[in-house]
Amino acid sequence: MYGMVNKAVEDMVISGYGEPVWEEIKARAGIDVEVFVSNEGYPDEMTYGLVSAASEVLNIPAPQILEAFGEHWVLKTAMQGYGDMMAAGGKNLREFLINLPDFHSRVSMILPHLAPPHFACSGAGERWVRLRYVSHRAGLAPFVVGLFRGLAKMFHTEASVRQVADKSAGAECDEFLVSW
Numbered sequence: 001m002y003g004m005v006n007k008a009v010e011d012m013v014i015s016g017y018g019e020p021v022w023e024e025i026k027a028r029a030g031i032d033v034e035v036f037v038s039n040e041g042y043p044d045e046m047t048y049g050l051v052s053a054a055s056e057v058l059n060i061p062a063p064q065i066l067e068a069f070g071e072h073w074v075l076k077t078a079m080q081g082y083g084d085m086m087a088a089g090g091k092n093l094r095e096f097l098i099n100l101p102d103f104h105s106r107v108s109m110i111l112p113h114l115a116p117p118h119f120a121c122s123g124a125g126e127r128w129v130r131l132r133y134v135s136h137r138a139g140l141a142p143f144v145v146g147l148f149r150g151l152a153k154m155f156h157t158e159a160s161v162r163q164v165a166d167k168s169a170g171a172e173c174d175e176f177l178v179s180w
């Protein structure tokens with residue numbers, strides 16, 4: 001993944017727990033990278049390693065860390081670093097979610113080596129949207145829940161986010177229902 005992902009994990013940990021805790025997490029993960037470069041590629045295993053080391057050091061289950069990271073990604077990384085792109089995604093939560101399947105193709109224009117997730121809208125009403133999520137990466141469903149929670153906050157919308165199909169429990173793919 002692009003270094004910006006590891007950088008965002010770093011930013012979240014340092015702002016919540018301070019620099020020494022981040023150094024402990026990196027050491028626990030066996031990573032001796034001083035500075036993650038945003039536009040450089042790093043092995044996915046490094047990101048997974050950081051999340052599981054953070055889970056051990058902070059004594060918080062990894063899915064909970066991924067969920068918090070999803071919110072952080074939207075509300076800090078994306079909104080502060082890519083405000084125009086986020087604004088172009090839609091003018092309200094419903095519109096943004098319906099447009100989400102096309103979102104990373106625009107991101108790919110500035111990050112050409114992106115291996116993006118795939119979203120497909122499987123239904124929408126006035127106050128709900130259902131989305132399928134497909135990725136070649138495993139275990140990121142809690143991250144997606146956090147991303148949707150972050151988007152709801154970005155639009156000041158009180159929404160509920162529910163995973164309605166779970167690939168790790170045998171479903172064809174993960175599926176989420178966002179309603180408000």
Ligand code: HEM
Pocket residue numbers: 001002004005074078082085086100103104107111113114115116117118134135136137140143144147148151
């Ligand atoms: C401008 C804002 C955004 C940027 C720059 C961005 C960029 C990225 C990057 C760099 C990755 C790592 C993949 C790689 O490096 O190959 C990624 C992964 C991912 N992004 Fe985005 N993203 C943005 C917004 C969003 C939003 C709004 C969502 C969904 C609500 C989202 C969902 C995901 C998911 C689920 C992954 C994990 C990869 C996977 O499932 O395989 N992203 N994105």
